[in-house]
Amino acid sequence: MSESSLRRTPLYDAHLKAGARMVPFGGWEMPVQYTGIVEEHRKVRSRVGLFDVSHMGEFEVDGPGALDAVQRLTTNDAAALEVGQLQYSLLCYPDGGIVDDATVYRLGPEHFMVTVNASNIDKDWAWVTEQAPDARWRNESAATGLIAVQGPRAEALVNRLADRDVTAIGYFRFARGAVGGVSALISRSGYTGEDGFELYFDVKDAAAVWEGVMKAGAPYGIEAVGLGARDTLRLEMGYMLYGNDIDDSTNPLEAGIGWTVKLDRGDFIGRDALLRIKQEGLTRRLVGITADGRRVPRHEMVVEAGGRPVGQVTSGTFSPTLERAIAMAYVERGSAALDTALDVVSGSTRIPARVCKKPFHTGGSHK
Amino acid sequence: MSYPDDVRYTAEHEWARLERGLVTIGVTSYATEQLGDVVFVELPEIGRKLESMKPFGVVEAVKTVSDLFAPIAGEVAEVNTALADNPALVNQAPFGDGWMIRIKPADPTAVQKLMSSEEYSRMIEEHA
Numbered sequence: 001m002s003e004s005s006l007r008r009t010p011l012y013d014a015h016l017k018a019g020a021r022m023v024p025f026g027g028w029e030m031p032v033q034y035t036g037i038v039e040e041h042r043k044v045r046s047r048v049g050l051f052d053v054s055h056m057g058e059f060e061v062d063g064p065g066a067l068d069a070v071q072r073l074t075t076n077d078a079a080a081l082e083v084g085q086l087q088y089s090l091l092c093y094p095d096g097g098i099v100d101d102a103t104v105y106r107l108g109p110e111h112f113m114v115t116v117n118a119s120n121i122d123k124d125w126a127w128v129t130e131q132a133p134d135a136r137w138r139n140e141s142a143a144t145g146l147i148a149v150q151g152p153r154a155e156a157l158v159n160r161l162a163d164r165d166v167t168a169i170g171y172f173r174f175a176r177g178a179v180g181g182v183s184a185l186i187s188r189s190g191y192t193g194e195d196g197f198e199l200y201f202d203v204k205d206a207a208a209v210w211e212g213v214m215k216a217g218a219p220y221g222i223e224a225v226g227l228g229a230r231d232t233l234r235l236e237m238g239y240m241l242y243g244n245d246i247d248d249s250t251n252p253l254e255a256g257i258g259w260t261v262k263l264d265r266g267d268f269i270g271r272d273a274l275l276r277i278k279q280e281g282l283t284r285r286l287v288g289i290t291a292d293g294r295r296v297p298r299h300e301m302v303v304e305a306g307g308r309p310v311g312q313v314t315s316g317t318f319s320p321t322l323e324r325a326i327a328m329a330y331v332e333r334g335s336a337a338l339d340t341a342l343d344v345v346s347g348s349t350r351i352p353a354r355v356c357k358k359p360f361h362t363g364g365s366h367k
Numbered sequence: 368m369s370y371p372d373d374v375r376y377t378a379e380h381e382w383a384r385l386e387r388g389l390v391t392i393g394v395t396s397y398a399t400e401q402l403g404d405v406v407f408v409e410l411p412e413i414g415r416k417l418e419s420m421k422p423f424g425v426v427e428a429v430k431t432v433s434d435l436f437a438p439i440a441g442e443v444a445e446v447n448t449a450l451a452d453n454p455a456l457v458n459q460a461p462f463g464d465g466w467m468i469r470i471k472p473a474d475p476t477a478v479q480k481l482m483s484s485e486e487y488s489r490m491i492e493e494h495a
Contacts, residue, residue, distance in 0.1 A: 021400070036458070037429045038404040228403060228430055294407035296427050318406040318429045349425075 009054035010145055010206035018224050026119025026243075028055040030227050037228035041320040044192055044233055045364070048151035049225035050213055053198070054206060057121035057141040059128060062111040069135035070112050072269060073128055074104060075252060077262040081106040085173050086189060090252055090260050091116075091127065092270030096277055097248040098255075100124050101240055103189065105174060113140075113185075113200075117242045131269060145206035149213060150196030150233075152365040153220040158197050161216050162186065166197065171366065180212030191230065193237035193364035232317050235326060238288060238358030244299055245286060245314040245328055253277055254330065255286045256358070284311060285336040288358040289344070291325035294318070295351045297344040298327075303353075304343045305335040313344060319360060326360045327353070370395060370488055371462050375438070375481035377420070378490065382462065383438040385478045389445070392438060393466040394426065394457065397491055402428040405457040410446040410468055417441055417470060419477070424467065426457070439477040441470035 006029040015022065020031030031052065033040060043049050061069055070078040076089035083106050091099035100120045105113040116124045121141050129137050149158055159166045164177040166186055174187035185200040201209055214222060231241065238256075240246045245255065252261050253274060263275055291297055297316035302309050316327030327344070335342065336355065344351040374382040380398035384391045399405065407427040417423045417437035424435040446468050450456060457465035472478065482490065 032430075033403060036404050038406075232429060294427060295409070295425070296406075296432060298432060318427065320429070 007055070009052055010203050011052045011054060011147075011210050014207060014210050015052065015224075020224070020226060023227075025227055026055070026117070028118055030055060031224070033226040033228045034224045037226070037232060038320045040223055040225040040229035041232050043221065043223040044151045044194055044225055044229065045321060046152070047221040047223075048149060048153040048157055048196075048217060049192075049223055049229070050210070050217065051148040051150065051225050051230055052146075052210070053148055054145045054203070055118035056146055057116040057118060057124065057139070058144045058146075058200065059114045059116065059125065060107070060112065060138045060140055061114070061128075061132075061135050062108070063136040064110060065135050066110040066112055069128075069132035069137075070104060070114070071266065072132055074102070074114075075261040075268060075270065075274075076104065077265045078104050078106065078112065079265070083108055084175060086187060087172065088260055090257070091124065092252070092268075092274070093248060094269055094273060096251040096253075096270045096273035098242070098246045098250060098252060099127055099248065101242055101246060101257075105185075105187070115146075119243060143203050145201050145203045145209065146198060147206075147209060147213065148190055148192075148196060148198045149217075150190045150192040150225075151194045153222075154194070154196040157213070157217050157220045157222065158186070158199075161212060180209055180216070182209050182212075184209070190366065191239055192233040193239075193359065193361060193366055194233075195365040231315075232320060235315055235317050235328070236319050236321055236359065236361035237364070238328065238360065241315055250286075250330070251277055254282045254284055282333060284330045284332050286314065286328055286330050287336050288356045288360060289313075289327050289329055289342060289353045290322075290356045290360070291327070291344065291351050291353045293351065294325060295349065296325040296327070297329070297351055297353060298346070301344050301346045301351075303329045303331055303335075304345055305331070305340065310335040310342070316344075321361050325351070325353075328358070331355075370397075370484040372484040374462065375478050375483065376487035377436065377438045377481055379420070379436040381436060381438050383478050383481060385472070385475060388471070388475070389469045390439065390441060390472045390475075390478055391466050391469050394435070394461055395487070396461045398433075399458045399461045399465075402426060402431060402433060404429050405454045408450045408454050408457060408467065410450070411443050413443050413446060415443045417443065435467065437470070438481055439470075440473040442473075443468055444471045445469035
């Protein structure tokens with residue numbers, strides 16, 4: 001994709017001003033880092049970091065049939081959500097492959113917001129409107145700004161800026177309010193393993209919110225955080241990245257996110273296939289691995305056990321918290337048990353590794 | 368951006384400096400900016416013979432991995448052992464304490480055939 005066709009968030013200028021290094025990501029020109037991935041990562045684990053995630057997509061659906069549409073399209077049980085609550089969920093194809101992972105917000109009894117990955121907005125929009133054409137869908141992606149305030153000091157910071165008591169908002173719950181004078185949906189959620197908030201607001205307010213949070217966050221030690229640290233933070237938690245760990249060729253059960261698939265609550269797209277896969281048993285599993293040295297297993301490297309290929313790495317990085325290499329890989333069931341010795345192979349390089357528990361990092365501040 | 372003019376450069380973003388018969392080799396500040404935080408540097412054994420523009424080591428950064436290429440042929444005389452405990456030196460001082468190896472050059476005049484700082488700057492600008 002040529003540079004000129006890359007999309008920019010409303011905070012593009014703010015990133016340049018903050019000295020960000022911009023890179024193409026899923027069709028967007030996004031900040032990969034400001035001061036450095038390791039430092040930004042540690043700020044989020046120890047203090048608070050601010051992320052621009054305005055590139056993500058937001059679809060709203062409302063009116064009679066909205067709940068039915070969400071129930072048909074997603075694998076989790078949206079009927080179990082109270083108004084003011086959100087859940088992690090998946091959109092699946094009829095064969096059980098994953099269209100996208102998403103968060104589903106219940107804004108009203110028959111009013112939902114579905115937040116989807118930036119690189120999948122067009123594909124997802126076509127999918128939901130094709131599969132649930134009678135529901136009233138609105139694609140709010142371009143009209144919506146989204147930032148994430150994440151870290152152990154996020155609660156104190158957002159509470160200082162908000163016109164309501166955000167300490168009363170429970171984990172994976174949300175409320176409407178004003179943040180720094182700007183009307184926002186305040187969601188206690190994130191992708192880092194730390195306590196924090198995701199703030200949705202009108203795109204025209206993006207620069208004001210960003211500057212307001214950065215300014216008020218100075219005494220809390222806030223730092224802008226790029227996609228580089230967003231990836232290392234999520235990987236330490238074993239969270240999925242669509243396109244790496246899950247895609248249309250993987251199913252939720254083998255990815256270890258079967259808890260988002262509620263097979264007993266009625267029909268949805270992919271249910272029959274997932275029931276069958278569950279009955280027949282899994283052929284492979286997405287496991288966590290740690291490497292013994294400091295060589296890092298990377299995306300698409302081959303995994304061997306006893307000299308035989310048994311799988312492939314989906315995501316890998318140096319973990320700033322654990323100070324060693326961590327990765328996730330699909331491996332055959334026979335090689336998926338905890339502590340199984342593996343080799344990650346790339347050309348002439350062999351990286352000795354071992355199956356380990358996920359999350360890699362425990363003890364984050366999220367509640 | 369300007370680059371030190373007491374070293375010579377390769378298109379693979381290594382630098383080489385001839386001093387007292389040995390050639391010190393490292394990566395440029397442009398390379399470290401592209402790599403991001405360096406977390407591990409794999410360097411050759413002392414005594415290993417290096418061929419010009421063949422890989423002699425590896426730099427692991429958080430997000431990416433990159434081979435290191437020998438700017439000229441020679442034999443490894445010294446490696447920067449400080450990088451084992453503190454690979455961040457490569458980011459902090461790529462032309463100084465973040466150096467990687469010293470080699471006994473097969474042909475000391477080979478260094479002068481590498482790019483000057485001016486030529487290297489121009490190459491970066493043209494690719495940016």
